Amino acid sequence: MALQESKKPDVYQTNFEPTSYLEYFKLDQDPMAKEVLHFLLKHYNATFKPGGLKGKLLIDIGSGPTIYQLLSACETFEVIVASDYTDKNRQELEKWLKKEPGAFDWSPVVKYVCELEGNRDRWAEKEERLRKAVRQVLKCDILKERPLEPAVLPPANCLISSLCLEAACPTLGACRDALRHIKTLLRPRGHLVLSGTFGSSFYMVGDKWFPTLPLEEKFLLEALQEISFTIEKLEKAPRAAETLLDNRSDYTRMFFLVARRGD
Numbered sequence: 001m002a003l004q005e006s007k008k009p010d011v012y013q014t015n016f017e018p019t020s021y022l023e024y025f026k027l028d029q030d031p032m033a034k035e036v037l038h039f040l041l042k043h044y045n046a047t048f049k050p051g052g053l054k055g056k057l058l059i060d061i062g063s064g065p066t067i068y069q070l071l072s073a074c075e076t077f078e079v080i081v082a083s084d085y086t087d088k089n090r091q092e093l094e095k096w097l098k099k100e101p102g103a104f105d106w107s108p109v110v111k112y113v114c115e116l117e118g119n120r121d122r123w124a125e126k127e128e129r130l131r132k133a134v135r136q137v138l139k140c141d142i143l144k145e146r147p148l149e150p151a152v153l154p155p156a157n158c159l160i161s162s163l164c165l166e167a168a169c170p171t172l173g174a175c176r177d178a179l180r181h182i183k184t185l186l187r188p189r190g191h192l193v194l195s196g197t198f199g200s201s202f203y204m205v206g207d208k209w210f211p212t213l214p215l216e217e218k219f220l221l222e223a224l225q226e227i228s229f230t231i232e233k234l235e236k237a238p239r240a241a242e243t244l245l246d247n248r249s250d251y252t253r254m255f256f257l258v259a260r261r262g263d
């Protein structure tokens, strides 16, 4: 078991090509991008709109090379720390943050979020706001007791993690442990905003195959409640008929949940 658990993340370091993964986020071109992003962005918008979650520090766990998950939160959190397991993902993220040549064009996604917020024209301003808010991009391993070690951060008011748990955890036991590990980064009464897929056993990144842990609702809710989280919101959506034939992944449903740390 220990060997299996320590081997899986190396597959990410070696095989996970950020530019291939970013193909999933071409909102105007890819039906799966549309399905996943429309669901997640709608709920991020509802969660971080005025009157919603706000605070000083938000940490994103397993950011990958993506920023869509931070576009609403950057309006209500002062400081954002992004993190990922792989060097290439962190470099790809830095490329966009520093406006380097070849950075992914997130503008269709940013425009869509601005539209949800009621002002499509302020997309360039939102990009700048996010670039200012993200102060660090750290190495992260949720399979470790202290996922951001050696970095030391104050406890966060909010954690986001999107599509990471099922990708990183080889077993349900590892997933329980990972939730306990990331909880250490959150202050008591802070919020965990978790999203991902149910029932998925794999996904493709370019021509590379990645196993995923088929999460189920009952397991996830119980695992969170066992470590004193209260579930405040759970949204689910079945996979749309238009993407059922897309064989890049076999997820059956998407979920978006908000839970509050009780202790």
Ligand SMILES: C[S@@+](CC[C@H](N)C(=O)[O-])C[C@H]1O[C@@H](n2cnc3c(N)ncnc32)[C@H](O)[C@@H]1O
Binding pocket: 009, 012, 016, 061, 062, 063, 064, 065, 066, 069, 084, 085, 086, 089, 140, 141, 142, 143, 161, 162, 163, 164, 167, 168
């Ligand atoms: C499917 S991607 C999700 C990326 C991004 N959060 C998103 O919403 O698109 C899964 C991510 O989990 C990261 N990952 C894999 N193993 C990890 C681990 N042990 N700890 C933290 N992140 C890990 C990968 O590097 C990858 O960026």
